[in-house]
Amino acid sequence: MIPINAPQIGEEEIAAAVNVLKSGILTHALGSGPMVKRFEEDFARFVEAKNAIAVNSGTAALHMALIAIGVKRGDEVVLPSFTFVATAETVIMAGAKPVFVDIDPETYNISLEAVEKVLTKKTKAVIVVDLYGSPADLKPIREMANKCGLKVIEDAAQAHGATYNGKPVGAYADVACWSFYASKNMTTGEGGMITTNDDAVAETLRLIRSHGEKEKYKSILLGHNYRMPEIEAAIGLVQLKKLPNFLAKRKENAEKLTAKLRGVKNIKLPCEPKGCGNSWYLYTIKIEDADRAKRDTIVENLRREGIGAEVYYPWPIHLMPYYRKFRKGKLTETEKASEQVFSLPVHPGVTAEQIEFIGEAVSRLVRHV
Numbered sequence: 001m002i003p004i005n006a007p008q009i010g011e012e013e014i015a016a017a018v019n020v021l022k023s024g025i026l027t028h029a030l031g032s033g034p035m036v037k038r039f040e041e042d043f044a045r046f047v048e049a050k051n052a053i054a055v056n057s058g059t060a061a062l063h064m065a066l067i068a069i070g071v072k073r074g075d076e077v078v079l080p081s082f083t084f085v086a087t088a089e090t091v092i093m094a095g096a097k098p099v100f101v102d103i104d105p106e107t108y109n110i111s112l113e114a115v116e117k118v119l120t121k122k123t124k125a126v127i128v129v130d131l132y133g134s135p136a137d138l139k140p141i142r143e144m145a146n147k148c149g150l151k152v153i154e155d156a157a158q159a160h161g162a163t164y165n166g167k168p169v170g171a172y173a174d175v176a177c178w179s180f181y182a183s184k185n186m187t188t189g190e191g192g193m194i195t196t197n198d199d200a201v202a203e204t205l206r207l208i209r210s211h212g213e214k215e216k217y218k219s220i221l222l223g224h225n226y227r228m229p230e231i232e233a234a235i236g237l238v239q240l241k242k243l244p245n246f247l248a249k250r251k252e253n254a255e256k257l258t259a260k261l262r263g264v265k266n267i268k269l270p271c272e273p274k275g276c277g278n279s280w281y282l283y284t285i286k287i288e289d290a291d292r293a294k295r296d297t298i299v300e301n302l303r304r305e306g307i308g309a310e311v312y313y314p315w316p317i318h319l320m321p322y323y324r325k326f327r328k329g330k331l332t333e334t335e336k337a338s339e340q341v342f343s344l345p346v347h348p349g350v351t352a353e354q355i356e357f358i359g360e361a362v363s364r365l366v367r368h369v
């Protein structure tokens with residue numbers, strides 16, 4: 001099976017992890033051992049942010065970001081429903097109410113018009129997701145947020161290396177949250193990062209990361225243990241160096257696949273919004289005339305031929321059993337996308353021959369369902 005994503009781990013990552021084990025420094029009680037510090041510096045430089053705070057998952061990053069920008073019980077946070085569940089669960093963990101809104105069917109990212117319709121006096125923040133590694137249209141959302149006194153969190157978990165208006169994604173948000181989960185464009189196994197240009201928010205984030213401690217055993221606010229271990233940071237430093245090559249290969253594979261699939265009837269190919277660079281975390285297509293059953297049959301048939309097609313995401317969050325209580329009516333474009341999309345492998349381990357094979361199989365199977 002050609003997997004939808006696969007960690008690209010080599011001898012350098014193994015050596016980096018072994019060196020940490022030999023050093024005896026596995027973690028740091030206040031959250032920033034020597035490897036974590038270096039990883040934060042290099043990552044901040046990569047995304048052109050003033051501060052980077054390394055943590056142990058993208059979910060932790062989102063949770064802390066919400067708390068650090070001041071989200072609390074009784075607040076409302078507006079977000080898309082067409083995303084990974086962590087985007088929503090962390091809003092509830094922070095004590096706030098998630099308000100789900102629809103997407104733009106072209107980009108699958110949050111629709112500004114939809115956000116504007118649900119704003120209330122209780123709205124505190126908007127979470128924007130760069131789904132599939134395709135940058136959301138942040139500038140108009142930033143302008144709206146400034147006008148209404150709202151904070152903007154960018155869930156960039158899938159968007160390492162993506163650019164918006166010529167800058168790394170995250171530039172227009174108050175905080176950007178990243179994941180280094182094993183499937184991501186770069187990985188530390190599990191792990192996450194928060195980047196921000198706001199020094200005060202960064203300081204709060206560092207405190208929350210490690211039990212609210214600035215000094216050991218003297219907590220000054222309510223915190224967690226969201227620390228990143230040194231081994232992960234050492235692996236992350238190597239992965240970050242390799243990221244430009246990973247991204248170039250993803251782009252090359254995506255472009256080849258687009259050339260193969262262009263012209264196949266009823267397929268909507270992934271878009272790269274004008275002025276943006278995708279990270280190509282997922283190459284997602286939509287079968288425009290499909291219902292859920294037809295889409296699922298195509299995915300099953302592809303998998304039978306050894307192509308690890310996957311659906312991201314088959315159930316929008318507002319339709320998941322736990323989250324239905326937050327549902328406020330139909331999200332037409334979100335629900336349609338969840339029935340019609342599926343993703344294909346373009347990760348750096350996919351060869352040119354495999355891209356040819358994937359393109360041929362998709363063209364054939366889409367026609368025959």
Ligand SMILES: Cc1ncc(COP(=O)(O)O)c(C=O)c1O
Binds near residue numbers: 158
């Ligand atoms: C859009 C999105 N948000 C949040 C997360 C959560 O990240 P993690 O798995 O590192 O907790 C992920 C990844 O899994 C994601 O894809």
